[in-house]
Amino acid sequence: xxxxxxxxxxxxxxxxxxxxxxxxxxxxxxxxxxxxxxxxxxxxxxxxxxxxxxxxxxxxxxxxxxxxxxxxxxxxxxxxxxxxxxxxxxxxxxxxxxxxx
Amino acid sequence: xxxxxxxxxxxxxxxxxxxxxxxxxxxxxxxxxxxxxxxxxxxxxxxxxxxxxxxxxxxxxxxxxxxxxxxxxxxxxxxxxxxxxxxxxxxxxxxxxxxxxxxxxxxxxxxxxxxxxxxxxxxxxxxxxxxxxxxx
Numbered sequence: 001x002x003x004x005x006x007x008x009x010x011x012x013x014x015x016x017x018x019x020x021x022x023x024x025x026x027x028x029x030x031x032x033x034x035x036x037x038x039x040x041x042x043x044x045x046x047x048x049x050x051x052x053x054x055x056x057x058x059x060x061x062x063x064x065x066x067x068x069x070x071x072x073x074x075x076x077x078x079x080x081x082x083x084x085x086x087x088x089x090x091x092x093x094x095x096x097x098x099x100x101x
Numbered sequence: 102x103x104x105x106x107x108x109x110x111x112x113x114x115x116x117x118x119x120x121x122x123x124x125x126x127x128x129x130x131x132x133x134x135x136x137x138x139x140x141x142x143x144x145x146x147x148x149x150x151x152x153x154x155x156x157x158x159x160x161x162x163x164x165x166x167x168x169x170x171x172x173x174x175x176x177x178x179x180x181x182x183x184x185x186x187x188x189x190x191x192x193x194x195x196x197x198x199x200x201x202x203x204x205x206x207x208x209x210x211x212x213x214x215x216x217x218x219x220x221x222x223x224x225x226x227x228x229x230x231x232x233x234x235x236x237x
Contacts, residue, residue, distance in 0.1 A: 003229060019114070019146050023225045098112070098228060099236040101122070 004094035005030045008101070011039035011046055018049060020100040026055030029090055031082070033061045037068060042076045050076055061087060107232040108139045113148035115237065117167065118158065123151050124166050126237035131169075134176035141231075142173075145184040145224060149191060152183065152198045152216070167199065174203030179215050186221045 005024055011017035017032070017039050024030055030053075032040050039046050040060035050058060062081040065072070072081050082090065091097055111130050115122040133140060144152060151167065158165040173179070181201060188194060201215040219227065228234065 001229060003234075015146060016114075022221055023145075023228060025225055025229055096231060096234055098234040101114070101236050 002027045002029065002094045004028070004090050004097045006097065006099050007032050007036040007039075008034040008099070010035040012044075016100040017046070021049060021053050021056065024053065024056045027057075029057040029059060029094065031059045031061065031087065031090060032079075033064055033087075037061060037064045037070060040065065040076060040079050041070050041074050043074075047076055051078075054078075059086075059090065106137065106139050108141070108230065109133065109233045109235065110141050110143055110227065110231040112143045112145070112228075112234060112236045113151055114146040116147040116150040117156070118161065118163055122237045123148070124164070126235075127166055127169055129235065129237075130173070130178060131176060134173075134178055140178050141180040141182060141227065142178065143182045143184075143224060143227060145187045145221075147187075147191075149183055149187045149193060149198075152181070152201075153193070154197060154199050170199060171201050173201070174215060177203075179203040179213070180217065181215045182217050182219050182224060182227050184221055184224045185218050188218070 005020050005028060007017045007020050009016050017036055020030055037060045058079045059082050060079055062083050065081060075081065111126055113123060113126055117123040130142065152170060156165050156167040195218050198216060202212045203215050204210045205213050
């Protein structure tokens with residue numbers, strides 16, 4: 001009974017990604033899309049908060065990463081880049097989706 | 102028909118007047134109430150500001166929709182989950198929130214509180230228990 005969480009705002013502009021991480025349960029997936037993908041890069045002030053939720057699957061949308069010049073090699077360890085088809089797969093493989101607007 | 106009832110959760114994470122999200126959420130809840138589903142509302146992060154007492158919007162030229170929350174009971178919307186950590190972070194307590202009651206027809210119309218203060222962990226459980234989550 002896992003939830004797919006989507007976050008679409010930069011974690012450096014508001015608290016949505018942090019709130020999402022604080023509410024996600026083990027086995028859930030957090031998918032960063034649009035400006036939220038800035039939170040997927042390594043070396044940011046958020047790295048510890050992300051690493052602390054090791055039971056949560058982390059993913060970022062590849063086209064949004066590419067649009068913002070974030071190379072896959074720069075992603076935090078454990079974050080998976082997915083394409084649009086992967087997004088659909090995630091939506092289909094979870095029981096519900098929650099958008100953190 | 103019972104099999105067709107799904108658990109719907111409306112998630113409120115925005116303060117009431119800076120953006121239109123909070124008012125739109127309430128409108129959708131009222132519309133959705135016509136469909137006899139199992140509806141709950143969640144208030145966390147800045148969403149807890151929607152429920153505070155003593156809102157007065159006369160001088161900003163927008164409708165004060167906070168009294169409408171007190172009408173939700175008439176639409177059988179009786180579960181308003183409010184996150185304690187979000188209140189704490191904003192210097193609020195349950196006493197700063199409006200009293201929102203509903204009448205239980207199965208209990209001689211006893212008045213019962215709709216607001217349920219829950220921890221962050223309990224809020225996560227509320228999310229995980231839903232069929233559909235609508236975010237505002």
